[in-house]
Amino acid sequence: MKKYIDQGKKDTRSGYGAGMTELGRTNPKVVALCADLVGSLKIQEFIDENPERFFQVGIAEANMMGIAAGLTIGGYIPFTGTFANFSTGRVYDQIRQSIAYSGKNVKICASHAGITLGEDGATHQILEDIGLMKMLPGMTVINTCDFNQTKAATIAIAEHEGPVYLRFGRPKVPNFTAVDQNFEIGKAILLNEGTDVTIVATGHLVWESLIAAENLENQGISAEVINIHTIKPLDAEAIIKSVKKTGAIVTAEEHNYLGGLGESVARTLTTNYPVPQEFIATQDTFGESGTPDQLMEKYGLNNKAIEKAVLEVLTRKA
Amino acid sequence: MSDLKGLQDLVSQIRRDIVRMVHKVNSGHPGGSLGCTEFMVALYYEIMELKEGFDMDGRDEDIFFLSNGHISPLYYSILARRGYFPVEELQTFRLLNTRLQGHPATHEGLPGVRIASGSLGQGMSVAVGAALAKKLNKDPHLVFSLHGDGELQEGQNWEAMMYAAGNNVDNLIATIDHNGQQIDGATSDVLPLGDLHKKFEAFGWDTLHISNGNDLQEVIEGLKEAKTRTGKGKPVCIIMDTVMGNGVDFMMHTHAWHGKAPNDEQLEIALSQNIETLGDY
Numbered sequence: 001m002k003k004y005i006d007q008g009k010k011d012t013r014s015g016y017g018a019g020m021t022e023l024g025r026t027n028p029k030v031v032a033l034c035a036d037l038v039g040s041l042k043i044q045e046f047i048d049e050n051p052e053r054f055f056q057v058g059i060a061e062a063n064m065m066g067i068a069a070g071l072t073i074g075g076y077i078p079f080t081g082t083f084a085n086f087s088t089g090r091v092y093d094q095i096r097q098s099i100a101y102s103g104k105n106v107k108i109c110a111s112h113a114g115i116t117l118g119e120d121g122a123t124h125q126i127l128e129d130i131g132l133m134k135m136l137p138g139m140t141v142i143n144t145c146d147f148n149q150t151k152a153a154t155i156a157i158a159e160h161e162g163p164v165y166l167r168f169g170r171p172k173v174p175n176f177t178a179v180d181q182n183f184e185i186g187k188a189i190l191l192n193e194g195t196d197v198t199i200v201a202t203g204h205l206v207w208e209s210l211i212a213a214e215n216l217e218n219q220g221i222s223a224e225v226i227n228i229h230t231i232k233p234l235d236a237e238a239i240i241k242s243v244k245k246t247g248a249i250v251t252a253e254e255h256n257y258l259g260g261l262g263e264s265v266a267r268t269l270t271t272n273y274p275v276p277q278e279f280i281a282t283q284d285t286f287g288e289s290g291t292p293d294q295l296m297e298k299y300g301l302n303n304k305a306i307e308k309a310v311l312e313v314l315t316r317k318a
Numbered sequence: 319m320s321d322l323k324g325l326q327d328l329v330s331q332i333r334r335d336i337v338r339m340v341h342k343v344n345s346g347h348p349g350g351s352l353g354c355t356e357f358m359v360a361l362y363y364e365i366m367e368l369k370e371g372f373d374m375d376g377r378d379e380d381i382f383f384l385s386n387g388h389i390s391p392l393y394y395s396i397l398a399r400r401g402y403f404p405v406e407e408l409q410t411f412r413l414l415n416t417r418l419q420g421h422p423a424t425h426e427g428l429p430g431v432r433i434a435s436g437s438l439g440q441g442m443s444v445a446v447g448a449a450l451a452k453k454l455n456k457d458p459h460l461v462f463s464l465h466g467d468g469e470l471q472e473g474q475n476w477e478a479m480m481y482a483a484g485n486n487v488d489n490l491i492a493t494i495d496h497n498g499q500q501i502d503g504a505t506s507d508v509l510p511l512g513d514l515h516k517k518f519e520a521f522g523w524d525t526l527h528i529s530n531g532n533d534l535q536e537v538i539e540g541l542k543e544a545k546t547r548t549g550k551g552k553p554v555c556i557i558m559d560t561v562m563g564n565g566v567d568f569m570m571h572t573h574a575w576h577g578k579a580p581n582d583e584q585l586e587i588a589l590s591q592n593i594e595t596l597g598d599y
Contacts, residue, residue, distance in 0.1 A: 063443045063477035070447020102424050102434045
């Protein structure tokens, strides 16, 4: 199988910061807002270089979403930054009315998504945000897998007209996608070709899926690995094409199985080409304190869990 | 149009529009609409510098945000009368496939509206954002907004107030429709607002008072005074005392008509108290 090289562990949120730095230099319409988490969102360089285009709103996320909506009126492209929990659940109605329903060109950029936020525990670990955001009409939902992809996505969404939810994380994880990749919203990336099973993964689970595929290969199982960075709009064509070949699928995400990528894939397949599916996701539960690795192990979100799910789904293949 | 008589005629006509609109679909919010009619006429005909036509960005003109979106009958009437869309379209208010949704929206592309409102408490933040955009664009025009007093029970307003004062958003004039009423009764009974003037001042706003928000002359003078206070480092607030349901005697001084339409007989009484001046739609 194709080998992917970890170019050195980096956090995806730093990819956001790097993307913002570049946008600050290339797109004068891009403005950044932050709710008292500049250090966590890694946007200090953008602020240093473009102080007039940065708005520190303090610990007031609802106001941040409204101000962002207002800034679009006048032609700006606001990027809001805070943790995923405070970017979505805390301000759902503000996003719904002032941004989504109003069709405003706001980029909601959310760090520390999922359980890998770690030690701070369940109050801060949102596992429902993909569901919340994908249910909003017109909202694009993106969950990136590494530093390079996050940087590329940050830059790409500035060119997309309309509201976007960009989800990334806290921990340092393998950085394995191409440095200067072209990020295409809504376009799945085929990482590894296979014939026995399709693994569709998003976010931090993409690297884990590649490791799982390698381990499965040693057992004589050929797994196709697809990176779905855009959960909405979903690249249905790529997924259907793959399962027509493999006949079975495992979806993998750092999110509740309710409302996540897995459900979007299941809906797509049920109405087009039903095949057995297993879900790697949290099982309708809150998280808890622990290190990211411990939590991914406990909640069944690592390569071992994916491998097990593949073996399970293969037993269900017709 | 700048003669007071002409503006009074407009007020009368808009009141007719409001009660006819809500009567036709037996729904909508006449009380707050009637209470703010003088304010909106003053704003759109005397105070704001407006371009011809409508574009979303509102560059090089004053712009307005309605935060208490439920007074949409008034908003739609003033926008139509001011030429943003045909007056005849008022008859589609709240009907299936209309651009005149129950609460204002941009979704159907109605000219004049720049943000959806109705879920309360969000408009001040949006107005602050638009005011910041004007500053970035070096556009000297102003941002106006209107908020219900009951609406200030939503905490997001206080976030926006703190931000606007802390960041010298001095190209914003936010007006509070201080009618003392909300759906469940008097604000003093539902959740007392306290001294709004002192609260805005304490948050760092330059705050004015219009003691009779249903006196057209006083509203115009108050708004003109507010304009002179802009550009001096502070956001400007107008606490405007109004009577909910003003101009229709049986709707006045009560919360009963906050969100209730008149029946046929009541409509006739309401219309008899407000003469047709510019022609009904």
